[in-house]
Amino acid sequence: MSQFDDETRLTPLGDGAFEGLVSPDWSIGSNPNGGYLLALAANAIAAQTPEHPDPLSITVHYLRPGLGSQPCRIHAQVLRSGRQLSTCRATLMQDDSARIEVMAAFGNLGVGTQPVIEPPAPSIPPPDQCVPRSGDQQGINLPIMDRLEIRLHPDEVHTKVGGRAQITGWIRFKDGRDPDPIAALLFADAFPPSVFGQIGAVGWVPTVELTVHLRRRPAPGWILGQFRTGDLADGRMIEDGMLWDSTGRLIAQARQLALVRQPG
Protein backbone atom coordinates (compact mmCIF):
# COMPACT_ATOMS: atom_id res chain seq x y z
CA MET A 1 0.00 0.00 0.00
CA SER A 2 2.78 2.46 0.88
CA GLN A 3 5.68 2.71 -1.55
CA PHE A 4 8.11 3.47 1.29
CA ASP A 5 7.01 0.42 3.31
CA ASP A 6 7.11 -1.82 0.22
CA GLU A 7 10.53 -0.58 -0.78
CA THR A 8 12.14 -0.88 2.66
CA ARG A 9 10.73 -4.35 3.39
CA LEU A 10 13.25 -6.97 4.52
CA THR A 11 13.20 -10.75 4.71
CA PRO A 12 14.77 -12.09 7.92
CA LEU A 13 17.34 -14.83 7.34
CA GLY A 14 18.04 -15.46 11.05
CA ASP A 15 20.98 -14.48 13.29
CA GLY A 16 20.43 -10.77 12.59
CA ALA A 17 20.77 -11.17 8.80
CA PHE A 18 18.19 -9.69 6.43
CA GLU A 19 17.73 -9.59 2.68
CA GLY A 20 16.09 -6.83 0.68
CA LEU A 21 16.10 -4.96 -2.59
CA VAL A 22 17.46 -1.43 -3.00
CA SER A 23 14.83 0.30 -5.11
CA PRO A 24 16.07 2.64 -7.87
CA ASP A 25 13.12 4.95 -7.11
CA TRP A 26 14.65 6.82 -4.14
CA SER A 27 17.75 7.98 -6.00
CA ILE A 28 19.57 11.23 -6.70
CA GLY A 29 20.88 10.60 -10.19
CA SER A 30 21.85 6.93 -10.11
CA ASN A 31 22.77 6.89 -6.39
CA PRO A 32 20.17 5.69 -3.88
CA ASN A 33 19.47 8.48 -1.36
CA GLY A 34 21.47 8.15 1.86
CA GLY A 35 18.42 8.54 4.07
CA TYR A 36 16.69 5.74 2.18
CA LEU A 37 19.63 3.37 2.75
CA LEU A 38 19.64 4.37 6.42
CA ALA A 39 15.91 3.55 6.68
CA LEU A 40 16.61 0.05 5.33
CA ALA A 41 19.28 -0.54 7.98
CA ALA A 42 17.07 0.95 10.71
CA ASN A 43 14.29 -1.50 9.82
CA ALA A 44 16.74 -4.38 10.28
CA ILE A 45 17.83 -3.05 13.68
CA ALA A 46 14.21 -2.46 14.79
CA ALA A 47 13.39 -6.09 13.97
CA GLN A 48 16.19 -7.16 16.34
CA THR A 49 14.98 -4.96 19.23
CA PRO A 50 11.17 -5.31 19.36
CA GLU A 51 11.12 -3.84 22.90
CA HIS A 52 13.04 -0.75 21.68
CA PRO A 53 11.69 -0.10 18.17
CA ASP A 54 12.64 3.59 17.71
CA PRO A 55 16.02 5.10 16.77
CA LEU A 56 16.80 7.68 19.49
CA SER A 57 20.28 8.33 18.05
CA ILE A 58 21.48 6.85 14.78
CA THR A 59 24.77 7.49 13.01
CA VAL A 60 25.59 6.27 9.52
CA HIS A 61 28.87 6.35 7.64
CA TYR A 62 28.68 6.12 3.85
CA LEU A 63 31.49 3.91 2.60
CA ARG A 64 30.42 3.36 -1.01
CA PRO A 65 27.40 4.42 -3.09
CA GLY A 66 24.43 2.05 -2.95
CA LEU A 67 23.36 0.15 -6.06
CA GLY A 68 19.77 0.76 -7.21
CA SER A 69 17.74 -2.25 -8.46
CA GLN A 70 20.14 -4.63 -6.75
CA PRO A 71 19.60 -6.87 -3.71
CA CYS A 72 21.16 -6.01 -0.38
CA ARG A 73 22.03 -7.96 2.71
CA ILE A 74 21.97 -6.33 6.13
CA HIS A 75 23.56 -7.67 9.30
CA ALA A 76 22.16 -6.12 12.48
CA GLN A 77 23.53 -6.75 15.94
CA VAL A 78 22.42 -5.69 19.42
CA LEU A 79 25.58 -4.81 21.35
CA ARG A 80 23.88 -4.17 24.65
CA SER A 81 20.26 -4.06 25.76
CA GLY A 82 19.33 -2.13 28.90
CA ARG A 83 16.07 -1.02 30.40
CA GLN A 84 15.76 2.28 28.53
CA LEU A 85 17.67 1.58 25.34
CA SER A 86 19.53 -0.91 23.16
CA THR A 87 22.85 -0.09 21.52
CA CYS A 88 23.03 -1.63 18.07
CA ARG A 89 24.95 -1.67 14.85
CA ALA A 90 24.28 -2.72 11.30
CA THR A 91 26.10 -3.12 7.99
CA LEU A 92 24.36 -2.91 4.62
CA MET A 93 26.20 -4.89 1.94
CA GLN A 94 25.69 -5.04 -1.80
CA ASP A 95 27.77 -6.95 -4.28
CA ASP A 96 29.94 -8.24 -1.39
CA SER A 97 30.99 -4.74 -0.27
CA ALA A 98 29.84 -2.77 2.77
CA ARG A 99 27.89 0.29 1.56
CA ILE A 100 26.90 1.82 4.90
CA GLU A 101 27.84 1.24 8.53
CA VAL A 102 25.35 2.21 11.22
CA MET A 103 25.62 2.63 14.98
CA ALA A 104 22.53 3.48 17.00
CA ALA A 105 20.72 3.65 20.31
CA PHE A 106 17.13 2.41 19.99
CA GLY A 107 14.43 2.98 22.58
CA ASN A 108 10.82 4.13 22.85
CA LEU A 109 9.69 7.49 21.53
CA GLY A 110 6.87 9.25 23.29
CA VAL A 111 3.94 11.04 21.69
CA GLY A 112 2.32 13.42 24.11
CA THR A 113 5.13 14.48 26.43
CA GLN A 114 5.45 18.23 26.92
CA PRO A 115 9.01 19.34 26.09
CA VAL A 116 10.96 21.27 28.75
CA ILE A 117 13.10 23.10 26.16
CA GLU A 118 12.22 22.95 22.45
CA PRO A 119 13.51 24.80 19.38
CA PRO A 120 10.47 26.58 17.93
CA ALA A 121 9.36 25.79 14.38
CA PRO A 122 10.16 28.58 11.90
CA SER A 123 7.29 30.50 10.41
CA ILE A 124 7.04 29.93 6.66
CA PRO A 125 4.25 30.18 4.06
CA PRO A 126 1.87 27.20 3.84
CA PRO A 127 2.74 24.39 1.40
CA ASP A 128 0.51 25.72 -1.40
CA GLN A 129 2.42 29.02 -1.35
CA CYS A 130 5.83 27.31 -1.46
CA VAL A 131 7.80 26.20 -4.52
CA PRO A 132 7.81 22.49 -5.45
CA ARG A 133 11.28 21.00 -5.59
CA SER A 134 11.96 20.00 -9.15
CA GLY A 135 12.80 16.45 -10.26
CA ASP A 136 15.94 17.80 -11.86
CA GLN A 137 18.94 19.46 -10.20
CA GLN A 138 21.78 20.87 -12.30
CA GLY A 139 20.78 18.46 -15.05
CA ILE A 140 20.78 15.45 -12.71
CA ASN A 141 17.55 13.45 -12.66
CA LEU A 142 15.99 12.99 -9.19
CA PRO A 143 13.81 9.84 -9.25
CA ILE A 144 13.15 10.39 -5.53
CA MET A 145 10.96 13.36 -6.46
CA ASP A 146 8.39 10.90 -7.83
CA ARG A 147 8.11 9.49 -4.30
CA LEU A 148 8.31 12.68 -2.20
CA GLU A 149 6.65 16.07 -2.31
CA ILE A 150 8.93 18.87 -1.22
CA ARG A 151 7.82 22.52 -1.15
CA LEU A 152 10.53 25.10 -0.52
CA HIS A 153 10.30 28.56 1.03
CA PRO A 154 9.95 30.93 -1.94
CA ASP A 155 12.61 33.29 -0.53
CA GLU A 156 15.15 30.47 -0.37
CA VAL A 157 14.82 28.89 -3.80
CA HIS A 158 18.37 29.30 -4.88
CA THR A 159 18.80 30.65 -8.34
CA LYS A 160 21.87 32.71 -7.57
CA VAL A 161 24.91 32.77 -5.31
CA GLY A 162 25.27 34.96 -2.22
CA GLY A 163 22.18 34.25 -0.14
CA ARG A 164 22.01 32.42 3.15
CA ALA A 165 23.15 28.83 3.49
CA GLN A 166 19.67 27.85 4.67
CA ILE A 167 16.76 25.92 3.23
CA THR A 168 13.30 25.65 4.76
CA GLY A 169 10.36 23.70 3.42
CA TRP A 170 7.63 21.11 3.69
CA ILE A 171 7.96 17.41 2.97
CA ARG A 172 5.63 14.40 2.75
CA PHE A 173 5.18 11.15 0.88
CA LYS A 174 3.43 11.54 -2.48
CA ASP A 175 1.25 8.49 -1.84
CA GLY A 176 -0.17 9.93 1.39
CA ARG A 177 1.65 7.62 3.82
CA ASP A 178 1.87 9.31 7.22
CA PRO A 179 5.29 10.17 8.68
CA ASP A 180 6.85 8.00 11.37
CA PRO A 181 10.32 7.80 12.96
CA ILE A 182 11.80 5.67 10.14
CA ALA A 183 10.42 8.10 7.54
CA ALA A 184 12.06 10.93 9.47
CA LEU A 185 15.44 9.34 8.72
CA LEU A 186 14.66 9.70 5.02
CA PHE A 187 13.31 13.24 5.42
CA ALA A 188 16.51 14.25 7.26
CA ASP A 189 18.46 13.70 4.02
CA ALA A 190 16.00 14.64 1.28
CA PHE A 191 16.21 18.44 1.00
CA PRO A 192 18.60 20.17 -1.43
CA PRO A 193 21.96 20.99 0.19
CA SER A 194 21.48 24.22 2.15
CA VAL A 195 24.95 25.42 1.17
CA PHE A 196 23.74 26.04 -2.41
CA GLY A 197 22.12 29.26 -1.19
CA GLN A 198 25.43 30.81 -0.24
CA ILE A 199 28.07 29.43 -2.56
CA GLY A 200 25.88 28.30 -5.45
CA ALA A 201 25.28 24.83 -6.82
CA VAL A 202 28.52 22.93 -6.47
CA GLY A 203 27.50 19.57 -7.87
CA TRP A 204 27.66 16.39 -5.85
CA VAL A 205 27.95 16.99 -2.08
CA PRO A 206 28.64 13.46 -0.80
CA THR A 207 27.75 12.77 2.83
CA VAL A 208 30.54 11.25 4.91
CA GLU A 209 28.48 10.79 8.05
CA LEU A 210 24.95 11.59 9.16
CA THR A 211 23.59 11.48 12.71
CA VAL A 212 19.86 11.79 13.39
CA HIS A 213 18.32 12.19 16.83
CA LEU A 214 14.64 11.30 16.93
CA ARG A 215 12.73 13.24 19.57
CA ARG A 216 9.10 12.07 19.34
CA ARG A 217 6.63 10.26 17.06
CA PRO A 218 5.32 12.70 14.46
CA ALA A 219 1.65 13.62 14.08
CA PRO A 220 0.09 12.91 10.63
CA GLY A 221 0.49 15.52 7.90
CA TRP A 222 3.27 17.61 6.42
CA ILE A 223 6.70 17.73 8.06
CA LEU A 224 8.48 21.09 8.20
CA GLY A 225 12.25 20.98 7.76
CA GLN A 226 14.97 23.60 8.15
CA PHE A 227 18.61 22.98 7.25
CA ARG A 228 21.60 25.29 7.68
CA THR A 229 25.29 25.16 6.88
CA GLY A 230 27.13 27.31 9.40
CA ASP A 231 30.55 25.73 9.00
CA LEU A 232 32.40 25.18 5.73
CA ALA A 233 36.18 24.91 5.61
CA ASP A 234 38.85 22.88 3.88
CA GLY A 235 36.36 21.13 1.57
CA ARG A 236 34.16 19.83 4.37
CA MET A 237 30.88 21.24 5.62
CA ILE A 238 28.63 20.58 8.57
CA GLU A 239 24.91 20.92 7.95
CA ASP A 240 22.39 21.02 10.81
CA GLY A 241 18.75 20.22 10.30
CA MET A 242 15.54 20.08 12.30
CA LEU A 243 12.16 18.54 11.52
CA TRP A 244 8.83 19.54 13.07
CA ASP A 245 5.46 17.82 12.66
CA SER A 246 2.13 19.39 11.66
CA THR A 247 1.41 20.32 15.30
CA GLY A 248 4.67 22.31 15.50
CA ARG A 249 6.49 19.80 17.69
CA LEU A 250 10.16 19.02 17.06
CA ILE A 251 10.47 15.42 15.92
CA ALA A 252 14.15 15.20 14.92
CA GLN A 253 17.50 16.91 14.82
CA ALA A 254 20.11 15.94 12.24
CA ARG A 255 23.71 16.83 11.52
CA GLN A 256 25.89 15.70 8.67
CA LEU A 257 29.49 16.01 7.56
CA ALA A 258 29.73 16.30 3.78
CA LEU A 259 32.48 16.90 1.26
CA VAL A 260 32.15 19.97 -0.94
CA ARG A 261 34.23 21.31 -3.74
CA GLN A 262 34.83 24.93 -2.83
CA PRO A 263 34.36 27.52 -5.52
CA GLY A 264 37.31 29.68 -6.48
Added chain:
Amino acid sequence: MSQFDDETRLTPLGDGAFEGLVSPDWSIGSNPNGGYLLALAANAIAAQTPEHPDPLSITVHYLRPGLGSQPCRIHAQVLRSGRQLSTCRATLMQDDSARIEVMAAFGNLGVGTQPVIEPPAPSIPPPDQCVPRSGDQQGINLPIMDRLEIRLHPDEVHTKVGGRAQITGWIRFKDGRDPDPIAALLFADAFPPSVFGQIGAVGWVPTVELTVHLRRRPAPGWILGQFRTGDLADGRMIEDGMLWDSTGRLIAQARQLALVRQPG
Protein backbone atom coordinates in the same frame (compact mmCIF):
# COMPACT_ATOMS: atom_id res chain seq x y z
CA MET B 1 56.14 14.62 30.10
CA SER B 2 52.46 15.32 29.49
CA GLN B 3 49.97 13.67 31.83
CA PHE B 4 47.42 13.32 29.03
CA ASP B 5 49.92 11.62 26.71
CA ASP B 6 51.14 9.34 29.50
CA GLU B 7 47.64 8.39 30.52
CA THR B 8 46.33 7.68 27.03
CA ARG B 9 49.37 5.65 25.92
CA LEU B 10 48.64 2.24 24.41
CA THR B 11 50.73 -0.86 23.78
CA PRO B 12 50.03 -2.45 20.39
CA LEU B 13 49.39 -6.19 20.54
CA GLY B 14 49.00 -6.67 16.76
CA ASP B 15 45.92 -7.16 14.54
CA GLY B 16 44.40 -3.86 15.71
CA ALA B 17 44.45 -4.83 19.40
CA PHE B 18 45.90 -2.49 22.01
CA GLU B 19 46.36 -2.60 25.75
CA GLY B 20 46.32 0.35 28.15
CA LEU B 21 45.41 1.53 31.61
CA VAL B 22 42.37 3.67 32.38
CA SER B 23 43.70 6.28 34.76
CA PRO B 24 41.50 7.24 37.76
CA ASP B 25 42.69 10.84 37.38
CA TRP B 26 40.30 11.92 34.60
CA SER B 27 37.13 10.98 36.45
CA ILE B 28 33.86 12.61 37.47
CA GLY B 29 33.22 10.96 40.81
CA SER B 30 34.39 7.40 40.27
CA ASN B 31 33.52 7.30 36.55
CA PRO B 32 36.26 8.01 34.01
CA ASN B 33 35.24 11.00 31.86
CA GLY B 34 33.62 10.03 28.56
CA GLY B 35 35.90 12.28 26.51
CA TYR B 36 38.95 10.67 28.11
CA LEU B 37 37.73 7.15 27.17
CA LEU B 38 37.07 8.42 23.66
CA ALA B 39 40.62 9.79 23.44
CA LEU B 40 42.00 6.34 24.32
CA ALA B 41 39.96 4.72 21.53
CA ALA B 42 40.93 7.49 19.08
CA ASN B 43 44.61 6.84 19.77
CA ALA B 44 44.11 3.18 18.88
CA ILE B 45 42.36 4.09 15.63
CA ALA B 46 45.03 6.66 14.73
CA ALA B 47 47.71 4.00 15.14
CA GLN B 48 45.86 1.87 12.56
CA THR B 49 45.58 4.69 9.99
CA PRO B 50 48.96 6.50 9.95
CA GLU B 51 48.08 8.16 6.62
CA HIS B 52 44.85 9.55 8.14
CA PRO B 53 45.75 10.41 11.75
CA ASP B 54 42.97 12.90 12.58
CA PRO B 55 39.33 12.23 13.59
CA LEU B 56 37.18 14.26 11.17
CA SER B 57 33.98 12.75 12.55
CA ILE B 58 33.88 10.48 15.57
CA THR B 59 30.83 9.00 17.30
CA VAL B 60 30.93 7.15 20.59
CA HIS B 61 28.20 5.21 22.35
CA TYR B 62 28.61 4.67 26.07
CA LEU B 63 27.50 1.15 26.96
CA ARG B 64 28.81 0.85 30.52
CA PRO B 65 30.85 3.13 32.82
CA GLY B 66 34.62 2.78 32.50
CA LEU B 67 36.67 1.42 35.40
CA GLY B 68 39.39 3.73 36.73
CA SER B 69 42.77 2.19 37.69
CA GLN B 70 41.99 -0.90 35.63
CA PRO B 71 43.55 -2.09 32.37
CA CYS B 72 41.65 -1.84 29.10
CA ARG B 73 41.86 -3.57 25.78
CA ILE B 74 40.91 -1.76 22.58
CA HIS B 75 40.19 -3.37 19.22
CA ALA B 76 40.43 -0.95 16.30
CA GLN B 77 39.49 -1.82 12.76
CA VAL B 78 39.74 0.08 9.47
CA LEU B 79 36.54 -0.67 7.54
CA ARG B 80 37.51 1.19 4.39
CA SER B 81 40.44 3.36 3.45
CA GLY B 82 40.06 5.84 0.59
CA ARG B 83 42.12 8.71 -0.68
CA GLN B 84 40.67 11.40 1.60
CA LEU B 85 39.56 9.40 4.61
CA SER B 86 39.43 6.07 6.40
CA THR B 87 36.25 4.75 8.02
CA CYS B 88 37.07 2.97 11.25
CA ARG B 89 35.57 1.52 14.36
CA ALA B 90 36.84 0.59 17.80
CA THR B 91 35.65 -1.12 20.97
CA LEU B 92 37.12 -0.41 24.40
CA MET B 93 36.75 -3.38 26.76
CA GLN B 94 37.38 -3.66 30.48
CA ASP B 95 36.74 -6.69 32.64
CA ASP B 96 35.53 -8.58 29.53
CA SER B 97 32.71 -6.11 28.80
CA ALA B 98 32.50 -3.48 26.06
CA ARG B 99 32.52 -0.04 27.70
CA ILE B 100 32.39 2.18 24.60
CA GLU B 101 31.80 1.62 20.90
CA VAL B 102 33.28 4.10 18.43
CA MET B 103 32.69 4.76 14.74
CA ALA B 104 34.75 7.37 12.94
CA ALA B 105 36.06 8.87 9.73
CA PHE B 106 39.75 9.74 10.04
CA GLY B 107 41.63 12.02 7.64
CA ASN B 108 44.01 14.96 7.62
CA LEU B 109 43.19 18.21 9.36
CA GLY B 110 44.55 21.42 7.92
CA VAL B 111 46.09 24.29 9.81
CA GLY B 112 46.05 27.43 7.75
CA THR B 113 43.04 27.09 5.48
CA GLN B 114 40.71 30.07 5.43
CA PRO B 115 37.17 28.96 6.28
CA VAL B 116 34.40 29.84 3.80
CA ILE B 117 31.71 29.88 6.51
CA GLU B 118 32.66 29.80 10.20
CA PRO B 119 30.67 30.27 13.41
CA PRO B 120 32.31 33.23 15.19
CA ALA B 121 33.79 32.76 18.66
CA PRO B 122 31.68 34.34 21.42
CA SER B 123 33.12 37.33 23.22
CA ILE B 124 33.77 36.54 26.88
CA PRO B 125 36.06 37.95 29.60
CA PRO B 126 39.69 36.75 29.55
CA PRO B 127 40.55 33.64 31.62
CA ASP B 128 41.82 35.63 34.61
CA GLN B 129 38.41 37.33 34.89
CA CYS B 130 36.48 34.07 34.67
CA VAL B 131 35.55 31.69 37.50
CA PRO B 132 37.58 28.50 37.99
CA ARG B 133 35.47 25.35 37.82
CA SER B 134 35.57 23.74 41.21
CA GLY B 135 36.84 20.22 41.88
CA ASP B 136 33.51 19.43 43.48
CA GLN B 137 30.03 19.38 41.93
CA GLN B 138 26.95 18.76 44.06
CA GLY B 139 29.18 16.98 46.55
CA ILE B 140 30.73 14.75 43.88
CA ASN B 141 34.53 14.85 43.71
CA LEU B 142 35.98 15.71 40.28
CA PRO B 143 39.52 14.29 40.06
CA ILE B 144 39.66 15.53 36.44
CA MET B 145 39.92 19.08 37.80
CA ASP B 146 43.46 18.27 38.95
CA ARG B 147 44.32 17.67 35.30
CA LEU B 148 42.38 20.46 33.59
CA GLU B 149 41.94 24.17 34.15
CA ILE B 150 38.45 25.38 33.33
CA ARG B 151 37.40 29.03 33.73
CA LEU B 152 33.71 29.78 33.31
CA HIS B 153 31.97 32.95 32.18
CA PRO B 154 31.08 34.77 35.45
CA ASP B 155 27.51 35.46 34.23
CA GLU B 156 26.91 31.76 33.64
CA VAL B 157 28.14 30.21 36.88
CA HIS B 158 24.97 28.51 37.84
CA THR B 159 23.97 28.97 41.43
CA LYS B 160 20.25 29.11 40.79
CA VAL B 161 17.60 27.78 38.46
CA GLY B 162 16.01 29.76 35.64
CA GLY B 163 18.93 31.11 33.62
CA ARG B 164 19.97 30.07 30.12
CA ALA B 165 20.94 26.51 29.34
CA GLN B 166 24.36 27.73 28.17
CA ILE B 167 27.89 27.52 29.46
CA THR B 168 30.89 29.36 28.04
CA GLY B 169 34.46 29.17 29.24
CA TRP B 170 38.16 28.53 28.75
CA ILE B 171 39.91 25.18 29.02
CA ARG B 172 43.50 23.94 28.97
CA PHE B 173 45.72 21.25 30.46
CA LYS B 174 47.10 22.13 33.90
CA ASP B 175 50.55 20.85 32.97
CA GLY B 176 50.86 23.18 30.00
CA ARG B 177 50.48 20.57 27.23
CA ASP B 178 49.27 22.26 24.05
CA PRO B 179 45.88 21.30 22.60
CA ASP B 180 45.66 18.98 19.61
CA PRO B 181 42.80 17.12 17.89
CA ILE B 182 42.82 14.21 20.38
CA ALA B 183 42.74 16.67 23.31
CA ALA B 184 39.76 18.37 21.66
CA LEU B 185 37.81 15.11 22.10
CA LEU B 186 38.41 15.40 25.84
CA PHE B 187 37.60 19.12 25.92
CA ALA B 188 34.30 18.44 24.09
CA ASP B 189 33.07 16.54 27.17
CA ALA B 190 34.73 18.34 30.10
CA PHE B 191 32.50 21.35 30.82
CA PRO B 192 29.64 21.20 33.35
CA PRO B 193 26.31 20.25 31.72
CA SER B 194 24.90 23.43 30.17
CA VAL B 195 21.37 22.43 31.15
CA PHE B 196 22.16 23.17 34.82
CA GLY B 197 21.73 26.87 34.04
CA GLN B 198 18.08 26.48 33.18
CA ILE B 199 16.70 23.61 35.23
CA GLY B 200 19.24 23.52 38.05
CA ALA B 201 21.67 20.80 39.00
CA VAL B 202 19.96 17.50 38.33
CA GLY B 203 22.66 15.06 39.36
CA TRP B 204 24.18 12.59 36.95
CA VAL B 205 23.53 13.38 33.29
CA PRO B 206 24.82 10.24 31.58
CA THR B 207 25.82 10.57 27.92
CA VAL B 208 24.24 8.05 25.58
CA GLU B 209 26.10 9.15 22.48
CA LEU B 210 28.60 11.87 21.59
CA THR B 211 29.67 12.94 18.11
CA VAL B 212 32.61 15.29 17.60
CA HIS B 213 33.57 16.87 14.29
CA LEU B 214 37.15 18.14 14.21
CA ARG B 215 37.58 21.11 11.88
CA ARG B 216 41.28 22.10 12.12
CA ARG B 217 44.40 21.64 14.24
CA PRO B 218 44.30 24.08 17.16
CA ALA B 219 46.88 26.78 17.78
CA PRO B 220 48.69 26.64 21.16
CA GLY B 221 47.04 28.26 24.18
CA TRP B 222 43.61 28.33 25.80
CA ILE B 223 40.62 26.75 24.06
CA LEU B 224 37.29 28.59 24.26
CA GLY B 225 34.21 26.41 24.53
CA GLN B 226 30.50 27.16 24.36
CA PHE B 227 27.79 24.56 25.06
CA ARG B 228 24.03 24.90 24.80
CA THR B 229 21.02 22.71 25.46
CA GLY B 230 18.23 23.79 23.14
CA ASP B 231 16.23 20.58 23.24
CA LEU B 232 15.09 18.71 26.35
CA ALA B 233 12.07 16.43 26.31
CA ASP B 234 11.00 13.09 27.70
CA GLY B 235 14.10 12.72 29.86
CA ARG B 236 16.56 13.15 27.01
CA MET B 237 18.51 16.26 26.05
CA ILE B 238 20.65 17.27 23.11
CA GLU B 239 23.61 19.50 23.91
CA ASP B 240 25.57 21.29 21.18
CA GLY B 241 29.08 22.54 21.70
CA MET B 242 31.77 24.41 19.81
CA LEU B 243 35.47 24.87 20.52
CA TRP B 244 37.67 27.69 19.22
CA ASP B 245 41.44 28.04 19.54
CA SER B 246 43.40 31.04 20.83
CA THR B 247 43.38 32.63 17.37
CA GLY B 248 39.57 32.55 17.28
CA ARG B 249 39.33 29.72 14.76
CA LEU B 250 36.68 27.01 15.15
CA ILE B 251 38.42 23.71 15.84
CA ALA B 252 35.51 21.41 16.68
CA GLN B 253 31.76 21.00 16.89
CA ALA B 254 30.19 18.47 19.22
CA ARG B 255 26.71 17.17 19.92
CA GLN B 256 25.60 14.71 22.54
CA LEU B 257 22.45 12.89 23.55
CA ALA B 258 22.21 12.55 27.33
CA LEU B 259 19.66 11.27 29.79
CA VAL B 260 18.35 13.72 32.36
CA ARG B 261 15.91 13.40 35.21
CA GLN B 262 13.42 16.19 34.71
CA PRO B 263 12.49 18.29 37.69
CA GLY B 264 8.89 18.36 38.84
